[in-house]
Amino acid sequence: MADVAFTKGHGTGNDFVVVSDPDGDLDLTDDQVAALCDRRFGIGADGLLRVVRSARIPEGEAVLSEDGAAEWFMDYRNADGSKAEMCGNGVRVFARFLLDSGLTELAEDAELAVGTRAGVKRVTRSDDGFRVDIGPWRTTAAEPTVRARGLSVARPGLGIDVGNPHIVVALASEQELEGLDLTVLPIVEPLPEHGANIEFVVPEDPLVSGGVGHVRMRVFERGVGETLSCGTGVAATALAVREWAGTGAPDRWRVDVPGGTLGVTMEQREDGEHVLLSGPAALVYTGTVALAD
Known part of the structure; x- marks a missing residue:
């Protein structure tokens, strides 16, 4: 078994194992990644971020053709x-790692x-950490329904694509949100070909204060x-709630999640409306772990 250096990081509690592999020498299997992310037998994380030069990974060819400055x-x-x-939280943690490691x-x-x-995603500094331009977004044509343990009936969802697929479901009350049992996979009909992240959201009262919308979400x-x-x-949630709220809904949102609060801003650009996400990113500790064969 080879030893691999790692860093543990998180963005509002969404945590990651960060592995630096500038020259693309590591070829991690699905099982190895799962073992590293296992919370009982591994380091424990929601996902793994491998830091590799774009020129050293096959997917990097398209990235460099889009922007030659995207070295990483x-x-x-x-x-x-x-x-x-x-991964919106992951990009901020990725940026923090690049900066802190020089x-x-x-x-x-x-x-x-x-x-x-x-x-290519563009990261800038913000008062609360980093802001990521997630880019243009779109609603999807499907009209899915979502069943989840804790809800008495299936609820309609709105499909939002922000570079990865989401289905946002509006709930009626804080009690419904708190009563969800998300240890069980929600059932989506029809299920998108590549699956989707499922967000459950309730508005705060008032929904808008000082020109900023405010909602709570679990995912x-x-x-x-x-x-x-x-x-x-979080970005998909803000976009969905703005859509439901109709004309006059703001382009700035605060979204509370169990791990903290993130900010979302919508801005018109030449290629369409972009959605931007801001929030903190922290590196917690570093170590070395034996990588199973």
Whole structure:
């Protein structure tokens, strides 16, 4: 068994094993990733971030053709080892690792281009940590219903794609949100081909204060289960609630998750409306772990 250095990090409780592999020497299997993320027999995490140069990973070719400045690629894997397109909390933790380890620099007024399977994501500094431009978004054509333990009947969901797939479900009360049992996989009909993250949301009272919308959310992440936070899920939640709220709904939102609070802003750009996510990112500890064959 080989020893691998790692760093444990999190963004509002959404935690990751970060492995630095600049030259792409590691070829982690799904089972190895799952073992590292196991909370009883491994380090424990919602996912794994491999820090690799875009030029040293096959998916990096498309990233570099989009933006040659995207030197670093976030190879994100879910806790079960499966590959995922993007992770909003993960990008902020990834940026924190690059900066703290001296692999890159980020001036106050500059941006950092990070390669992902959902394209290049741009990170800037913010008052609460980092802000990530997740990019353009879209609603999906499907009209799914979602069943979850704790809900008496299936609820309609709104499909939102922010580079990875989400289904947002509105609940009637705080009691419904608290009563959900998300140790059990919600049932989605029809189920998207590649699955989806499922967000359950209730509005705060008032919904809008000082021009900022405010909601609470819990999430079941595909390939993981319930997590304390999901950055792209927070973005999808704000977009869905703004859609439901109708004309006059704000473009700035606060979303409370079990692990803290994240900010979402919608901005019009030449290529359409972008959604931006802001929040903290922390590195907790470093160590070395034996990687099973």
